[in-house]
Each structure stands twice: as structure tokens, then as C-alpha cells.
Amino acid sequence: MGLAAQPDDPSRRVIINRLTGRKGDSAGGVDFNEMVYLLESGSDRIGALDFQHSPTEYQPREHQDATLAELQEASEYVDSGKPLPPALNQAIQHGSSIGGARPKGLDEMTARYASYEDLGHRIRAEFDQPGQTLRELFARIVFNVLSGNTDDHARNHAAFWDGRTYRLTPAYDICPQARTGGEATQAMLLYGQERRSQLSHCLTVAERLGLSRAQARDIIDHQLATIREQWESVCDEAELSPVDRDFLWGRQFLNPFALEGYAAP
Numbered sequence: 246m247g248l249a250a251q252p253d254d255p256s257r258r259v260i261i262n263r264l265t266g267r268k269g270d271s272a273g274g275v276d277f278n279e280m281v282y283l284l285e286s287g288s289d290r291i292g293a294l295d296f297q298h299s300p301t302e303y304q305p306r307e308h309q310d311a312t313l314a315e316l317q318e319a320s321e322y323v324d325s326g327k328p329l330p331p332a333l334n335q336a337i338q339h340g341s342s343i344g345g346a347r348p349k350g351l352d353e354m355t356a357r358y359a360s361y362e363d364l365g366h367r368i369r370a371e372f373d374q375p376g377q378t379l380r381e382l383f384a385r386i387v388f389n390v391l392s393g394n395t396d397d398h399a400r401n402h403a404a405f406w407d408g409r410t411y412r413l414t415p416a417y418d419i420c421p422q423a424r425t426g427g428e429a430t431q432a433m434l435l436y437g438q439e440r441r442s443q444l445s446h447c448l449t450v451a452e453r454l455g456l457s458r459a460q461a462r463d464i465i466d467h468q469l470a471t472i473r474e475q476w477e478s479v480c481d482e483a484e485l486s487p488v489d490r491d492f493l494w495g496r497q498f499l500n501p502f503a504l505e506g507y508a509a510p
Contacts, residue, residue: 251279252286253398260285350404359399360434361386365454373410379454384464385416386450389431390442391468393421393497398432421497428502445506469509472498 252260260282261272283296288305297303361382368382369375389397401418404411422429429442435450444465451461476498480490495501 252282253400256286257282350402358434360436361450362434362436362453364402368411369455371411372404373407373412376455378413380456380460380464381413383447383451383454383456383461384468386431386435387444387447387465387468389419390444390447390503391472391499392419393424393429393442393493393500393503394419395422395429395431395442396420402433421493424496424500427500429500442500442503443505443507444503448507465507466509469499 258272261267261275261277264277264281264285265272265275267275284298286296288295295303295305364382365379368378372378386397389395396418403414403417405414430440431442432440434440435446436453439446439449447465448458448461451458456464476494485493
């Protein structure tokens with residue numbers, strides 16, 4: 246039960262930020278004792294499990310669920326076409342779906358330290374059509390970076406098993422993450438200890454996955470061109486308001502930080 250009750254990697258980074266103020270790469274160097282993570286986890290977690298300092302006195306940690314008044318205020322912002330203030334945006338996003346808490350193929354502890362480089366090794370050894378699969382994996386990495394999906398932890402990668410070999414399932418749980426600044430990191434390591442969400446690091450990943458630099462650039466440039474060309478039509482199809490389009494473009498999608506160091510044609 247201990248492993249199942251531990252906060253996952255994104256939750257650990259939230260706890261680290263709350264206790265130390267560190268974020269991004271600097272947060273990766275902090276490794277608290279497991280009891281710290283358990284005692285700092287919320288009292289309103291899925292599964293009705295809680296951890297306390299005292300064996301006799303129960304003191305629930307304050308939760309941050311959105312109140313009815315906050316939800317009404319949020320709806321008024323949306324109706325008027327205005328962007329949500331950061332505090333209100335955080336309140337209504339707290340406690341959303343439980344997500345894919347069970348790792349697919351990796352156990353809980355191994356999943357914390359998984360990387361795309363390691364996944365590439367497994368694809369070569371155990372997957373059907375490894376060359377094609379590695380190119381598909383690289384394309385998914387690039388799209389995560391370009392779309393601002395930093396929730397690409399090991400639980401969001403899965404494979405079908407036919408009794409002999411594996412093949413990747415369709416991509417799922419791709420959700421651009423809200424951010425106010427430029428710097429971002431992927432939930433799963435790209436290679437080594439590197440996780441910064443930048444195309445320049447994607448090129449290094451490509452080499453580790455067996456792609457040539459030309460192949461990697463073709464995939465990247467194709468995605469850049471497609472996103473730019475199809476942006477307005479996709480937004481029209483999704484019926485996004487001008488405010489939502491402005492919020493996503495240049496922040497989640499094609500954030501300048503992601504493009505730093507990469508010379509597009």
C-alpha cells in the first residue's frame with residue numbers, strides 16, 4: 246500500500262516547490278525522505294488515504310477545491326471572453342480527474358526515473374517494427390514540446406502486447422499545460438538528466454533513438470509548418486474564442502523557449 250499511496254512525480258515537484266521554492270531543473274536535485282512526501286500530500290486525495298504526524302489526533306490539511314462562488318466567477322470571465330486570473334485558474338483546476346495512476350509496463354518506482362532514451366532501448370529489443378516505432382516516438386516527443394504538453398510521464402505511454410512483441414498504442418492524454426513564463430520541462434527525462442522542453446534537446450534525443458539529424462529535422466520542420474498552417478482552422482473547428490487562442494498561441498503552442506537554439510528553415 247505504501248507505493249500506491251506515494252505522490253507521483255508531478256505531485257512531488259509541487260511539494261518541492263511549496264517547501265523550497267525551487268522549480269524546473271533546480272527542483273530535480275531535491276530528494277526528500279519518503280515520509281516528507283507522504284506527510285505533505287493533501288488530506289483530500291483520491292482513495293481516502295491520509296498521513297498524520299500524530300497517531301491519535303487528526304488534523305486535515307486545508308484543501309483548495311473551487312467554491313461555488315469561484316466557479317460562478319470563473320463562468321462570468323469565460324462568458325465575457327476575459328482570461329482567468331492566475332489564482333482563480335489554479336483554484337478551478339485543482340482536483341480534476343484522477344488520471345492514469347497505474348504505470349503501463351513499468352512499476353511505480355521505475356516509472357519515476359524513466360526516460361525516452363530508456364524507452365528507445367526497450368523498443369529496439371521488444372517492439373514490432375522498431376525503426377518505425379522509434380520515429381513515431383520521436384514525433385510524439387516533438388509534439389509534446391511544441392504543444393506545451395509537459396505531463397508526458399511514464400504512465401502516459403502504453404503498448405499493445407500480442408503475445409510476442411509490443412506496439413505503441415495511439416497517443417493519449419495530451420494536454421497543453423498552463424504556464425505564465427517561458428521555461429518548461431518534460432515530466433519524463435529526454436536523455437541522461439535532461440528534461441528541458443526545447444527542440445535543441447529533441448535533436449539530441451533523435452540521435453539516441455537512431456534517427457539521423459536530417460530525419461529529425463524533417464519531422465520537426467513538418468510539425469512546425471503544420472501547426473502554423475492549421476492553427477486558425479483547428480481553432481475554428483474547436484470554436485475557441487479569440488481570448489483562448491491568444492492564451493494558447495505562443496505560450497503553450499510554439500513557446501519561444503521551445504524554439505531557442507533551433508534554426509528553422
